[in-house]
Amino acid sequence: xxxxxxxxxxxxxxxxxxxxxxxxxxxxxxxxxxxxxxxxxxxxxxxxxxxxxxxxxxxxxxxxxxxxxxxxxxxxxxxxxxxxxxxxxxxxxxxxxxxxxxxxxxxx
Amino acid sequence: xxxxxxxxxxxxxxxxxxxxxxxxxxxxxxxxxxxxxxxxxxxxxxxxxxxxxxxxxxxxxxxxxxxxxxxxxxxxxxxxxxxxxxxxxxxxxxxxxxxxxxxxxxxxxxxxxxxxxxxxxxxxxx
Numbered sequence: 001x002x003x004x005x006x007x008x009x010x011x012x013x014x015x016x017x018x019x020x021x022x023x024x025x026x027x028x029x030x031x032x033x034x035x036x037x038x039x040x041x042x043x044x045x046x047x048x049x050x051x052x053x054x055x056x057x058x059x060x061x062x063x064x065x066x067x068x069x070x071x072x073x074x075x076x077x078x079x080x081x082x083x084x085x086x087x088x089x090x091x092x093x094x095x096x097x098x099x100x101x102x103x104x105x106x107x108x
Numbered sequence: 109x110x111x112x113x114x115x116x117x118x119x120x121x122x123x124x125x126x127x128x129x130x131x132x133x134x135x136x137x138x139x140x141x142x143x144x145x146x147x148x149x150x151x152x153x154x155x156x157x158x159x160x161x162x163x164x165x166x167x168x169x170x171x172x173x174x175x176x177x178x179x180x181x182x183x184x185x186x187x188x189x190x191x192x193x194x195x196x197x198x199x200x201x202x203x204x205x206x207x208x209x210x211x212x213x214x215x216x217x218x219x220x221x222x223x224x225x226x227x228x229x230x231x232x233x234x
Binding site for chain 1: 172
């Protein structure tokens with residue numbers, strides 16, 4: 001199975017900060033990488049698919065990029081509603097799809 | 109707007125079968141532009157993809173190797189829903205279980221999970 005290594009596991013940030021989360025795939029997955037946001041007690045929601053395509057309705061402060069097997073989720077200006085846990089997920093070729101371990105974004 | 113509504117027991121005894129159902133509104137279980145997926149989440153395993161069912165002139169299934177001998181996912185077109193059955197459960201199967209639609213852009217081969225059901229915490233205990 002393809003391993004997804006996400007970092008950091010947690011971070012503390014203030015409203016207005018620029019936040020960057022990284023995910024590294026164990027092999028080339030091209031751009032078959034999705035990002036999800038999960039709030040306590042809720043199911044994950046997709047933010048970005050295909051590495052950089054913003055899901056409809058997701059604020060433009062969220063963006064995604066790829067460099068080889070490294071992927072980045074950036075929140076340009078952190079808002080109060082963005083405090084949550086973020087996961088990357090690969091969907092390359094055939095299942096099983098695999099997820100990163102998650103990054104918890106907390107209030108500083 | 110597509111919505112998924114999960115139902116099923118929250119407590120299952122060891123060695124018994126865990127069964128959950130996901131009712132679909134706003135889409136069809138027989139659509140050829142998606143697959144219907146089950147996942148689970150626990151502190152020890154994180155988010156884990158379990159398997160999916162999908163229709164492409166006939167029904168297909170994909171299952172995770174870790175549960176392949178114990179899992180069945182099937183669909184009910186008359187009720188527009190799909191179900192998870194996991195046999196011979198142990199306390200290690202305790203988790204929040206989610207159903208989700210796995211959407212595809214066929215030309216690009218891109219899949220992503222949207223939406224998800226509300227989640228069901230299933231506890232395996234005697």
